Amino acid sequence: MKFGGPSVGSLERIRASAALVAAECARGDRVAVVVSAMAGETDRLLSLAGQLGFGLGDEETDVVLTAGEQISAALMSMALAESGLTARSFLGWQARIRTDGPPGAARISGLDASPFRTAMEAGAIPVMAGYQGASRDERLRTLGRGGTDLSAVALAAAIGAECDIYTDVDGVFTTDPRIEPKARRIDKISYDEMLELAAQGAKVLQTRSAEFAKARSVPLRVLSSFAEPGQSEGTMIMQAEDIAERRIVSGIAYARDQARIALRGLSSEPGAAAAIFGGLAEADIGIDMIVQSPASESGRTNLEFTIDRRDLDKALVRIGESDARDVLSETGLAKVSVVGLGLNRRADVARILYAALGQEGIAIRTVSTSEIKISVLVSDAYTELALRSLHTAYGLDAA
Amino acid sequence: MKFGGPSVGSLERIRASAALVAAECARGDRVAVVVSAMAGETDRLLSLAGQLGFGLGDEETDVVLTAGEQISAALMSMALAESGLTARSFLGWQARIRTDGPPGAARISGLDASPFRTAMEAGAIPVMAGYQGASRDERLRTLGRGGTDLSAVALAAAIGAECDIYTDVDGVFTTDPRIEPKARRIDKISYDEMLELAAQGAKVLQTRSAEFAKARSVPLRVLSSFAEPGQSEGTMIMQAEDIAERRIVSGIAYARDQARIALRGLSSEPGAAAAIFGGLAEADIGIDMIVQSPASESGRTNLEFTIDRRDLDKALVRIGESDARDVLSETGLAKVSVVGLGLNRRADVARILYAALGQEGIAIRTVSTSEIKISVLVSDAYTELALRSLHTAYGLDAA
Numbered sequence: 001m002k003f004g005g006p007s008v009g010s011l012e013r014i015r016a017s018a019a020l021v022a023a024e025c026a027r028g029d030r031v032a033v034v035v036s037a038m039a040g041e042t043d044r045l046l047s048l049a050g051q052l053g054f055g056l057g058d059e060e061t062d063v064v065l066t067a068g069e070q071i072s073a074a075l076m077s078m079a080l081a082e083s084g085l086t087a088r089s090f091l092g093w094q095a096r097i098r099t100d101g102p103p104g105a106a107r108i109s110g111l112d113a114s115p116f117r118t119a120m121e122a123g124a125i126p127v128m129a130g131y132q133g134a135s136r137d138e139r140l141r142t143l144g145r146g147g148t149d150l151s152a153v154a155l156a157a158a159i160g161a162e163c164d165i166y167t168d169v170d171g172v173f174t175t176d177p178r179i180e181p182k183a184r185r186i187d188k189i190s191y192d193e194m195l196e197l198a199a200q201g202a203k204v205l206q207t208r209s210a211e212f213a214k215a216r217s218v219p220l221r222v223l224s225s226f227a228e229p230g231q232s233e234g235t236m237i238m239q240a241e242d243i244a245e246r247r248i249v250s251g252i253a254y255a256r257d258q259a260r261i262a263l264r265g266l267s268s269e270p271g272a273a274a275a276i277f278g279g280l281a282e283a284d285i286g287i288d289m290i291v292q293s294p295a296s297e298s299g300r301t302n303l304e305f306t307i308d309r310r311d312l313d314k315a316l317v318r319i320g321e322s323d324a325r326d327v328l329s330e331t332g333l334a335k336v337s338v339v340g341l342g343l344n345r346r347a348d349v350a351r352i353l354y355a356a357l358g359q360e361g362i363a364i365r366t367v368s369t370s371e372i373k374i375s376v377l378v379s380d381a382y383t384e385l386a387l388r389s390l391h392t393a394y395g396l397d398a399a
Numbered sequence: 400m401k402f403g404g405p406s407v408g409s410l411e412r413i414r415a416s417a418a419l420v421a422a423e424c425a426r427g428d429r430v431a432v433v434v435s436a437m438a439g440e441t442d443r444l445l446s447l448a449g450q451l452g453f454g455l456g457d458e459e460t461d462v463v464l465t466a467g468e469q470i471s472a473a474l475m476s477m478a479l480a481e482s483g484l485t486a487r488s489f490l491g492w493q494a495r496i497r498t499d500g501p502p503g504a505a506r507i508s509g510l511d512a513s514p515f516r517t518a519m520e521a522g523a524i525p526v527m528a529g530y531q532g533a534s535r536d537e538r539l540r541t542l543g544r545g546g547t548d549l550s551a552v553a554l555a556a557a558i559g560a561e562c563d564i565y566t567d568v569d570g571v572f573t574t575d576p577r578i579e580p581k582a583r584r585i586d587k588i589s590y591d592e593m594l595e596l597a598a599q600g601a602k603v604l605q606t607r608s609a610e611f612a613k614a615r616s617v618p619l620r621v622l623s624s625f626a627e628p629g630q631s632e633g634t635m636i637m638q639a640e641d642i643a644e645r646r647i648v649s650g651i652a653y654a655r656d657q658a659r660i661a662l663r664g665l666s667s668e669p670g671a672a673a674a675i676f677g678g679l680a681e682a683d684i685g686i687d688m689i690v691q692s693p694a695s696e697s698g699r700t701n702l703e704f705t706i707d708r709r710d711l712d713k714a715l716v717r718i719g720e721s722d723a724r725d726v727l728s729e730t731g732l733a734k735v736s737v738v739g740l741g742l743n744r745r746a747d748v749a750r751i752l753y754a755a756l757g758q759e760g761i762a763i764r765t766v767s768t769s770e771i772k773i774s775v776l777v778s779d780a781y782t783e784l785a786l787r788s789l790h791t792a793y794g795l796d797a798a
Contacts, residue, residue, distance in 0.1 A: 014451075049473075052414075052478055054477045054480075061477075063476075067467075070462060071447070075448070075459075078448060078451035078453045089459055091462075
């Protein structure tokens, strides 16, 4: 049972989450718990470090940040004791969570499950501080965004458990319910669809944890800690084969603050595009929605792609070194993505997309497809309208 | 260089303390730093634990509390980096600070200085989180009140360094300057006098760290982090033999909130008093100022002693089981203590005491003496008057 920041955001929330653990134990399940820092605490600590000129990626920042989960793990152990259960906290280093990779974005390379097994066999509930581990030279490391989900999935894999991710929503929805009130909770979804939804902007689960869960076949469930015990059904995330009734489209995700860069008249030699993407990769800029087409001038090509708005200035500096005739950039764009396992087998999926957006007069700037998703780039002002019209067109609206 | 809570109470204070470290380094000294939690943080964390029914002495409380020093150690490392120095934080477990004893009041049983030596030889300043260590079974432990002083003294002993304790006052004073404006800073004081002043109520240093420093001959200095570099002279605490000019009286300490218990007509069999003190020790109640005298009834004795006011109810329950004819208790008392290495050789020390207090009409309830101190119990209302008149009588007033 993993509890995110909002689920341990106050002593009241910690008590409510402890009650969910107690209910699970009362049903006869053996439980291990993983917690995030109390909501707001990571930002507070990050701001202290920031005022001293340190940020994510610095070793000492990780020492500051890991204190957040340390505190909530101990408080959760106390709340469980208050409910009459036996519990003990485990920090990342105590759980022998070994990490590789840089501070602020480390990867889990090992986890020793034996202390957890020992604790659980003795009838105690281990409560692990999420988001943290230690490097080979014993420095504290954090695991980057969504790190506590990753800690939870890694622990579940190590002890052979199912992994319930408690959050402040009742599961994964067909789209953002704040934008489309007719959004429905998804009962079951495949790892791949969940991955794609997360990659396309759904915030409920990070791609890294979904990937890890898929690779290790850890059954995942996303559900709410704000409901009474047993009242949140949540969303099961599992192998596609294990889902009996499959829909063509599972959900619609969106990401705002997209920027589009168009290079006109770039040399069509194979090295030219590679050099550009290599430069952007060096600057740690993620590339999305690549479209390439021949330019009118012979031996030249046009190349377009989207990036996160925040990276635009950095990207344009890098691209300045290319031999493109023209570099255009555009902001104020949003990406809306339709995700579903059935997409690759249905020709009318594209027709529905164009028809629905066309009917609303929404211009499609760029389209990009994969096995299980279609993304369209639209003007940011049309995000909500596009999302709602596609939600209806693909039959996702709640009755 | 050890910095207490007020010296790291805000980012500004951390920066000012880092400047003191930089100045020390600029003088060519190699430095290791030990820090407390930011002022107020330990209370905040303790209150969170308290609201879940946990307090000092619980294992998980220690996990919560140690996060405070973890955060300030990392922030101090950042501030040192900001000053152009190389620094790295060490948590208690990283420094292999092994502890025995219960949570909330553990004792240091071992410390591996090699990581510090390695860091310092590489030109880096190690910044250790104070107040913490780990038990043999790898649980985090805190060292009790004044624990960070103890961490600092233990580290200084292990690396063969002098130990500067930075606080918010300019050193040890002849008495509390808030009560007696004529109080003077003491230049040099012996370990034993410092111990006695601390035991009798002076708050500047805990007895445990002074004891540890004495046992390991660590030269201690108490000075202010609120002065510009080099401006606080502070107080040196050292072997009595190393102090050339010694005064008869070094300082006057006080402790309010004393309670007095008088047992009239207790059986004078040897076991009777032992049983009472045994019972109080079991309840962890400290006994002070014991006076025994024969009772008028044959085979009976009168026994008096003082305890901390907070322990009175608990103590009376324990004493209820004795066979004393009468048990009286009194509160609203304060203890004022005159401390000095010369006390044991001067007969007129007692005369001065009785004369000074008599002149002000202050009744002495109980007197208790040791080699280097005389304590008197007076009505709490007379605390300041007694302190000031003794300060003058023993020639301690600043010119």
